[in-house]
Amino acid sequence: MADDTNQGIPEPDGPADLIDTDYEIGQDNVEGQIGPFGFDIHNPVFLISGVAIVAFVFYALALPEQAGEFFGWLRPALTSTFDWFFLISANIFVLFCLFLIVSPWGAVRLGGKDAVPDYTYVGWFAMLFAAGMGIGLMFFGVLEPVYHMAISEPLGVPSPIAEDGTIIAANVEAAKRMGLAATIYHWGLHPWAIYAIVALALALFTFNKGLPLTIRSAFYPIFGDRVWGWTGHIIDTLAVFATLFGLATSLGFGAQQANAGLEHVFGIPNSITVQVILISVITGVALISVLRGLDGGVKVLSEINMGIAALLLLFVLLAGPTMTILSDFVAGLGTYAADIVPLSNPFGREDTGYMQGWTAFYWAWWISWSPFVGMFIARVSRGRTVREFVICVLIIPSLVCVLWMAVFGGTAIDQVLSDPAGSAVKAEVIDSYNPPLSLFAMLEGLPLASITSVIGIVLVIVFFVTSSDSGSLVIDTITAGGKVDAPVPQRVFWCTFEGAVAIVLLIGGGLGALQAMVISTGLPFTLVLLLMCWAIFKGLTSEHR
Amino acid sequence: MFTQIMAPVDLAHAERLGRALGVTADLARHYGAPVCYVAVGAATPGKLAHTPQEFQQKLDAFAAEQAAKHGHSATAKALITPDPAVDMDDSLLKAVEQVGADLVVMASHVPGVADYLLPSHGGRMASHSGASVLIVRPD
Numbered sequence: 001m002a003d004d005t006n007q008g009i010p011e012p013d014g015p016a017d018l019i020d021t022d023y024e025i026g027q028d029n030v031e032g033q034i035g036p037f038g039f040d041i042h043n044p045v046f047l048i049s050g051v052a053i054v055a056f057v058f059y060a061l062a063l064p065e066q067a068g069e070f071f072g073w074l075r076p077a078l079t080s081t082f083d084w085f086f087l088i089s090a091n092i093f094v095l096f097c098l099f100l101i102v103s104p105w106g107a108v109r110l111g112g113k114d115a116v117p118d119y120t121y122v123g124w125f126a127m128l129f130a131a132g133m134g135i136g137l138m139f140f141g142v143l144e145p146v147y148h149m150a151i152s153e154p155l156g157v158p159s160p161i162a163e164d165g166t167i168i169a170a171n172v173e174a175a176k177r178m179g180l181a182a183t184i185y186h187w188g189l190h191p192w193a194i195y196a197i198v199a200l201a202l203a204l205f206t207f208n209k210g211l212p213l214t215i216r217s218a219f220y221p222i223f224g225d226r227v228w229g230w231t232g233h234i235i236d237t238l239a240v241f242a243t244l245f246g247l248a249t250s251l252g253f254g255a256q257q258a259n260a261g262l263e264h265v266f267g268i269p270n271s272i273t274v275q276v277i278l279i280s281v282i283t284g285v286a287l288i289s290v291l292r293g294l295d296g297g298v299k300v301l302s303e304i305n306m307g308i309a310a311l312l313l314l315f316v317l318l319a320g321p322t323m324t325i326l327s328d329f330v331a332g333l334g335t336y337a338a339d340i341v342p343l344s345n346p347f348g349r350e351d352t353g354y355m356q357g358w359t360a361f362y363w364a365w366w367i368s369w370s371p372f373v374g375m376f377i378a379r380v381s382r383g384r385t386v387r388e389f390v391i392c393v394l395i396i397p398s399l400v401c402v403l404w405m406a407v408f409g410g411t412a413i414d415q416v417l418s419d420p421a422g423s424a425v426k427a428e429v430i431d432s433y434n435p436p437l438s439l440f441a442m443l444e445g446l447p448l449a450s451i452t453s454v455i456g457i458v459l460v461i462v463f464f465v466t467s468s469d470s471g472s473l474v475i476d477t478i479t480a481g482g483k484v485d486a487p488v489p490q491r492v493f494w495c496t497f498e499g500a501v502a503i504v505l506l507i508g509g510g511l512g513a514l515q516a517m518v519i520s521t522g523l524p525f526t527l528v529l530l531l532m533c534w535a536i537f538k539g540l541t542s543e544h545r
Numbered sequence: 546m547f548t549q550i551m552a553p554v555d556l557a558h559a560e561r562l563g564r565a566l567g568v569t570a571d572l573a574r575h576y577g578a579p580v581c582y583v584a585v586g587a588a589t590p591g592k593l594a595h596t597p598q599e600f601q602q603k604l605d606a607f608a609a610e611q612a613a614k615h616g617h618s619a620t621a622k623a624l625i626t627p628d629p630a631v632d633m634d635d636s637l638l639k640a641v642e643q644v645g646a647d648l649v650v651m652a653s654h655v656p657g658v659a660d661y662l663l664p665s666h667g668g669r670m671a672s673h674s675g676a677s678v679l680i681v682r683p684d
Contacts, residue, residue: 018595026592111588112596118588118627207588210595293631380627382588473628484587485629 018210019220023228025212029481037489042481045233049240049479050497056245056517057501060510068509071516078523079360080352086363087346087355089526093193096533097390100200105540106387111207117383121392123299127380129397130302130466132195132373133187134309135250137404138460139257143438144186145409146416146429149179152354155342161430165420176413178339180332180405185343186358187401188336189394191366194529196393198374199381201532203389204539207382212482215239215371221538222531235528236478239371242521243478244494246369247471248501249515254464255279255506257436258457264440265453276503282461283499286468290491294380298469305462312455313407319446320411328413329406336402364522367529375477376470379484386540412442468498547572550580551646551676553637553666556593556607565652565681570615572650572679579618581644582608585633588625597625634669646676653680 031040041047060067079086100106109115117124148154150161157178160171201218211217216232223231255275262268289297317325349355381389412425420426424441428434434441443452472495479494480486505511552569554562573580586593586600594600601623608621624640626632641649653667667680 024592025590112598206590207596210590213589291631294628295626295632296635297631379589382627482589483591484589484627485591488630491630 019205021211021220021225021228023225026481026483028228029483038487039490040480040483040486041490042236042479045236045240045481046479048233049237049244049475052237052241053244053497053501056514057504057510060505060513061508064509064513067513071513071520074520075361075364075516076356078520079364080356082523083352083356083360084346086360086367086522086526087344089530090190090194090363091344092533093197093529094189094394096536097189097193097196097394100390100536100540101387101394105543106385106390108204108208108386108540108543110203110384110386110389111382115207115383117381119299119380123303124380125392125396126302126306127299127466127470128195128373128377128393129400130305130463131376131470132369133191133397133401134305134463135254135460135467137187137309137401137408138439138456138463139435140183140187141404141408141439142412142425142442143429143435144183145179145405146412146425146438147179148182148354148358149175149413150416150430152182152351152358154178154182154351154354155339155349156351160417161420167417167420172417176328176417177331177335179413180328180409181335181339182343182354182358183405183409184332184336184398184402185340186362187405188398189340190344190363192394192397194363194366194370195373195377196390197529197532197536198370199377199393200386200389201536201539202375202378203381204386204536204543206378206482208543209539213375213379213484214478214482215375217482218532218535221535238521238524239375240475240478242368242518242525243372243471243475244498244501245514246372246518247468248498248505249511249518251279251282251464251468251498251502252506252511253515254460255282255502258460258464260434260436261440261453261457261460264437265450265457272507275506278461279499279502279506282464282468283495283502285462285465286472286499287492287495289465289469290472290495291488294473298466298473301462301469302466305459305466308455308459308462312452312459313404315448315452316411316443316446317407319448320407321414324414325407325410328410329403332406332410333402361519364519364526367522367525368518368520370525370529372471372474375474379473379477408439408442411446412438415442415445468495472498547576547578547648547677549644549646550576550578550648550650551641551644552580552582553640553649553651553670554582554584554604554607555652556584556603557591559607561683562652564684565650566611566615568679568681569650570611570617572648573617574615578648579620580608580611581620581622581646582611583622583624583637583640583644585624585626585629585636587629588627597623600625634666634673637666637670638673641670641674641676649674649676649678651678651680653682 030043150159157174158171160168160175205211205217206213216227216235219227255278259270259275263270415423416426424444428437428441440453443449472491475494476491584604604621604623608619612619624636626636671678
């Protein structure tokens with residue numbers, strides 16, 4: 001416990017198991033004023049992160065070929081060499097989460113025995129979904145089920161489409177089911193378990209153990225007071241680095257994809273100028289959102305977004321082949337349940353294109369995003385019990401993803417198989433690989449395409465805003481040493497910086513190289529997450545149930 | 546004239562509050578009105594406290610110290626919000642209603658360029674609160 005000279009931090013009344021450390025939150029922070037704006041930043045995490053980010057942007061711009069070649073080699077090299085490590089680790093995360101649900105520690109409440117939740121279920125769920133996955137559903141909801149059904153042949157299930165484009169009737173049913181199941185596998189329990197581990201570790205060590213809301217706190221049981229030194233600085237800097245580049249490169253690619261959609265629907269030219277305008281608009285709205293804060297900005301936008309997404313889902317469900325979709329939902333879920341073990345097994349597989357190119361890639365991707373999404377989920381999850389937390393972060397989003405994939409993917413697969421020659425989805429996904437257009441191609445096959453396509457573009461843009469604003473809050477908190485009440489201009493800085501990095505990389509090139517670099521950080525973070533499982537276990541065993 | 550005073554305080558920068566606290570105490574004694582010291586804090590651990598309960602305890606101690614020092618009646622109310630950097634004004638405005646204050650006395654900084662972009666807390670209180678608001682500049 002802290003001594004009396006450093007602000008004194010007495011034990012609160014009631015059941016609590018605060019970690020006994022002399023570290024005072026904010027003790028390494030530097031407070032000051034630049035012109036009219038105040039700042040309160042962690043020394044040295046803020047500076048090192050900022051300098052490292054600028055240095056890497058310069059590297060990507062100054063030596064674009066070298067950077068592209070290196071990271072272009074590194075990312076697939078890691079996912080093909082360490083595919084077994086990613087797959088086994090992700091399985092461990094799922095099993096650990098399921099264990100927590102049934103274990104007695106499920107009764108531990110985040111924030112202490114008497115804590116009440118800060119957010120309703122709707123607001124909470126909307127925020128964790130919009131931050132973590134929303135944007136991916138827009139791009140992969142159509143693309144992935146169709147691709148796995150027709151091209152990647154997971155677990156050796158043959159494609160129902162012959163090379164000459166004719167349908168092989170005997171393969172149709174199995175391929176349809178596997179297309180959905182193989183997609184659900186990437187969007188179901190495993191990614192949400194990855195997020196849940198990081199979020200639970202941070203929530204537990206922040207709300208129950210009294211440590212600052214920053215990634216290093218989860219490592220206290222392992223490193224002890226060394227987490228306040230360079231060990232912790234490196235962990236936090238890596239998290240800021242991965243989060244900012246993850247957001248900036250996604251924003252850059254997202255602008256290109258939204259532009260492709262705008263060109264497809266409205267004929268707006270596909271140009272750097274339009275993309276820079278899109279990034280500026282997204283960053284501008286995100287700025288308003290972070291200035292309005294968690295309740296007034298991020299939560300409101302997330303709820304609006306979820307509402308629009310639900311309407312689009314309902315529309316496609318009703319306008320598409322409703323009965324087929326519903327039976328696909330059940331069949332896909334059944335196949336997922338039946339094949340989750342073979343899909344999760346990294347050894348003796350022949351479908352390496354699917355396992356390394358998709359599964360290991362996805363796992364590295366989710367894991368590289370997990371510091372950001374996990375920390376954001378942690379921040380809004382105070383007052384939930386561990387059981388409630390894991391069920392809501394693991395099971396419910398997984399089911400929503402399954403439904404989304406069944407509706408969007410099921411409709412698209414039906415379009416491809418019922419009219420292969422006339423299907424726009426087949427043209428954009430199977431004949432040529434155009435991920436940004438896959439959603440719009442599917443919507444074209446339904447009534448009111450011009451309206452739904454606009455809704456699709458709006459959703460894409462708003463999902464980017466909800467990732468950008470929550471990401472800025474996360475980076476701001478980490479670089480302020482876990483303080484959530486740092487001066488507002490700091491979060492404005494990070495949000496603007498993220499947009500600026502995206503624009504510079506878009507104009508100068510280097511988006512692909514740096515995104516590959518971010519995904520490569522998934523490897524060290526996998527190790528970090530495994531350590532977090534141990535830390536959660538240690539942390540929970542001393543809690544009041 | 547006034548029956549309940551509310552005094553928002555920032556315990557992390559208590560050294561800058563001297564003048565405002567003195568004015569609060571003078572007014573409390575003059576009108577015989579109790580003072581409710583309020584502070585906005587996060588649910589996450591911070592510099593002052595690890596938990597919301599601990600934050601309330603510190604504020605209670607602060608209020609008791611002020612009461613003993615200045616000889617007025619005092620209570621304390623911690624306002625816990627997930628995002629205190631932004632929610633401070635709304636939390637304080639709600640607290641005026643909850644506390645039933647008819648006078649708010651708070652310290653404020655010297656106005657600067659930044660106030661055009663991010664309005665001051667005192668300014669927002671004066672604009673939107675039903676209570677009288679006295680903003681005290683530092684020494």
